[in-house]
Structure formats: C-alpha cells, structure tokens
Amino acid sequence: MVSVTISSTKPTSLAKGLPAILDFSGKSADVVTVADVKRAFTAKYPNFYPSRQKLSLKGESKSLPDEATLSSIGLSDGGELAVKDLGPQISWTTVFVIEYLGPLVVHPLMYHVPKLFYGQDVQHSSLQKYVYGMVMAHFLKREYESVFVHRYSHGTMPFAYVFRNSFHYHILGGVTLAYAVYSPTYSAASSYILDTIRDNPMFLKACAAVWLWAEVSNLKTHLILRDLRPAGTKKRAVPYGYGFNMITCPNYFFEIIGWFIVCAMTGSYAAWVFLIAGSYMMAIWAIKKHKNYKKEFGKDYPKRYKMIPFVF
Template sequence: MVSITISAAKRTSLAKDLPATLNFPDKTVDTLTVSDVKSAFAAKYPQFYPSRQKISLKGDNKLLADEATLASVGLTDGAELAVKDLGAQISWTTVFVIEYIGPLVVHPLMYHFPSVFYRTTVEHSLLQKYVYAMVMLHFLKREYESLFVHRYSHGTMPFAYVFRNSFHYHVLGGVALAYAAYSPTYANTSSYIVGTIRDDPKFLMGGALVWLWAEVSNLKTHVTLRDLRPAGTKTRAIPYGYGFNKITCPNYFFEIVGWLVVCVMTGSYAAWFFLITGTYMMALWAMKKHRNYKKEFGKAYPKRNIMIPFIW
C-alpha cells in the first residue's frame, strides 16, 4: 500500500480542502505512476480532471511525466506532491478546427459579397479566382488533417490559448488577407492587373502548380509523421522518406512554399505579413523539434538542416 499527500501549488477553488491524502492499497512506489495519482485525485475532485492537473514534486515547479513512477522520481511511501490547476482544457483537435474555420468563413464572405465590405461591386480577376480557390483548399486540407491525420503527444491545452492561437489565422490569414486579395485593387479591370504578369494565365497556372505540389507534399509529410505514432500513444521515432532526408521539418518548408506562391502572385502586403509571421513561428517550432530529436536520439539522428534544405 502507498499513501500520497497532495497539496496545492497555488490556491484553487476546485479543491479548497487541500492537502489531501490518497491511498493506493494495490500499488507500490515502483508501480504507482503520476497518471494513477491524477486519476485518483480526479475521482476525489471530479472538476479537477487529469488533463487540468500539473503534478510536481513539493517545492519544485517541474512537470512530472504521466508515465513516471514514484520510485523513478525519488519518492517513497508518505511523500508529498503538489498540484497546480492548468485551467479549463480543450483538445488539440478542437483547437485546430477553431483556428482554421476562421478563414473558411471570412474569405467566402468577402469574395462573394464585395459590396458589403468595399461599398462597390468587384468583377473578380483570374488572379482573385485562383487565390480564392487556393486559400479555401488550403484551409479545407488543414481541417481534414486536424480531424483525420494528426496525432498529438499532448491531448489538451488551456482553453484561454485558443484566442491567442486563432489571431494569426482569423485576423491575419482571414480578415487582413481576404480584404486585400478581393479588393478592387485586384479586380479584373484594375490597372494593377490589366496588361501585367498577374493577368497572364500561364503565370497564374504555373504558380498554382507549384502551390499544388507544396500542398500535396505537406500532406504527405503529415501522413509520414502520423504513421510513426500508433493511435493513443506518445511514441516518437525518427522520420525518414520524402522531405525528411534533408530537413527535420519539411512540413513547415512546404507550408512556406505554398504561401510564398500566394505572395508572389498577388504582391499583397497582407499576404507577405501573414507569411513572415507564420515563418517566424514555424522556425521557433522547428528549432525546438530539431533539438528534441537530437537530444532523444543522439548520434542515431541523421545530420539534417532544420527547416530550409541546404540553408538552415
């Protein structure tokens, strides 16, 4: 039998009577895991469900992994752990669905109802038709991947983060990009379009083909990553194959290429700003993933660039 005392790292209204003692009659310190402690704590305080809990050693803010046993973190019978309320949680799948739904709502509204937003009618140019199709297909692909492809090492995130994460897609990739791309500036009779390369079907088709290659390649790398992690696990393995032989994060590289095509085709400041901010965020994620791979797999991890082939 093992007894553990749980105290509050910070005061929480979900468990006002802490510290509390949890008993595990069928466990030893070698078999009792942090996940077991979370489940038992949630049984005592139902609103404090496991994904909302951050369990750490008393006096230490470091998160203890769910699979860690008490013995592995140096604890014995009667030890004390601290719990912190991470706030209301939401699944990563739901987060991404919310993020990508913004552009899928905003772009059709501005494209099909220009008189509402520009106080004039807009005869759409071929460029605008291409951009509209590319943006819609991109975010529909994102929704498909969120629902049927991606597998996440962390099941949830704080609900409050949804608003922060959605800003990039709803405002920059939604409102700002749509308002610029479907405006009279890019209309069929605009001087910015007529007689320029942006009115050349061959240029537009060429850009669309590069974009299509980038989108399909991005999907392929996501499927490769999905297949490395069996459903319901946190398994990590070294990815190989298309895209991964040169860089750690080819999915980010192909994402950048796809949006670069939109930027070149339109020349829109809004598109460039969306690309630059997105690239900055992906670069941070890529560096973190690259470090984690090297730390976890050591010399077994192949020598690769981080996100841009032959460059970085």
C-alpha cells in the same frame, strides 16, 4: 501500500481542504504512476479532471510525465506532490478546427459579398479566383488533417490559448489577407492587373502547379509523421523519406513554399505579413523539434537542416 500527499501551489476552488492524502492499497511506489495519482485525485475532486492537473515535486515547477512511476521520480510512501490548476482544457483537435474555421468563413464572405466590405461590387480577376480557390483548399485540407491525420502527444491545452492561437489565422490569414486580395485593387478592371503578368494565364497556371505540389507534399509529410505514432500512444521515432532525409521539418518548408506562391502572385503586403509571421513561428518550432530529436536519439539522429535546405 503507498500513500501520497497532494498540496496546492495556490488556493483553488476545485479542491478545497488541501493537502489531501491519497492511498493506493496493495500497490508500491514502483507500480503507481503519476497518471494513477491524477485519476485518484479526480476521484476525490471530480471537477479537477486529469488534463487540468499539473503535478510536480514539492518545491519544484517541472511537470511530471504521466507515465513516470513514483519511485522513478524519487517519491516513496508518504511523499508529497504539488498540484497546479491549468484551467479549463480543450482538445488539440478542437483548437485547430477553430483556428482554421476563421479563414473558411471570412474569405467566402469578402469574396462573394464585396459590396458589404468595399461599398461596391467587384468583378473578380483570374488572379482573385485562383487565390480564393487556393486559400479555401488549403484551409479545408488543414481541417481534414486536424480531424483525420494529426496525432498529438498532448491531448488538451488551456482553453484561454484558443484566442491567442486563433489571431494568426482569423486576423492575419482571414480578415487582413481577404480584405486585401479581394479588393478592387485586384479586380479584373484594375490597372494593377490589366496587361501585367498577374493577368497572364500561363503565369497563373504555373504558380498554381507549384502551389499544388507544395500542398500535396505538405500532406505527404504529415502522413509520414502520423504513421510513426500508433493511435493512442506517445511513441516517437526518427522520420525518414519524402523531405525528411534532408530536413527535420519538411512540412514547414512546403507550407512556406505554398504561401510564398500566393505572395508572388499577388504582391500583397497582407500575404507577406502572413507568410513572415508564420515562418517566424515555424522557425521557432523547427529549432525546438530539431533540438528534441537530437537530445532523444543522439547519434542515431542524422545530420539535417532544420527547416530550409542549405539555409537553415
């Protein structure tokens, strides 16, 4: 039998009367895991569900992995763990669905009801029609991937983060981008469009072809990553194949190409801001993923660029 004392890093209304002692009858520290402790703590304090808990060793701040046993983290009978309330949680799938829903609502509104936003009707140019179709297809694809393709190592995140994470898509990729590209500046009668390359059917079709290749390639890399992790597991493996033989994060590379095409087609400041902001964040994630792969797989991880071939 092993018992664990749970104290709190700060007072919480979800678990009054801490510290509490949890007993695991008939089990040793070699068998009881951090996940077992979380479940036992929830049984005692039902509103403090496991995904809301961060458990760490007393006096330390590092979160303990759910699969670790008590003995592996140096805890024996009577040892103490500290719990931190992470706040209300929301699934990663729901987070992404909310994020990508913003542009799917904003773009149709500004495209189909321009008088509401610009004070006048807009005769849409071929360029606007192409961009509208590409943006809608992109975010519908994102929604599909969020629900049916992606598998997450962490099941939830703090609900408060939804507002922060949604800013990029709802404001930059939604309101700002839509307001710029569906405006009269890009209309069929605009001097910015008439008799320019932006009104050239061959140019628009060529851009759309490259964009479509980038989108399909991005989906293919996501499917490769999905197949590396069986459903319900946190298994990690070195990805190989389409794009991965040269780049750690080819999905980011193809994402950048897709949005670069929109920038090249429109020349819009809003499109460039969205691309630059997104590329910056993806670069941070790519560096982190590259470092984690090298740390986890060591010499078994092949030499690759992080995000952009021959550059970064």
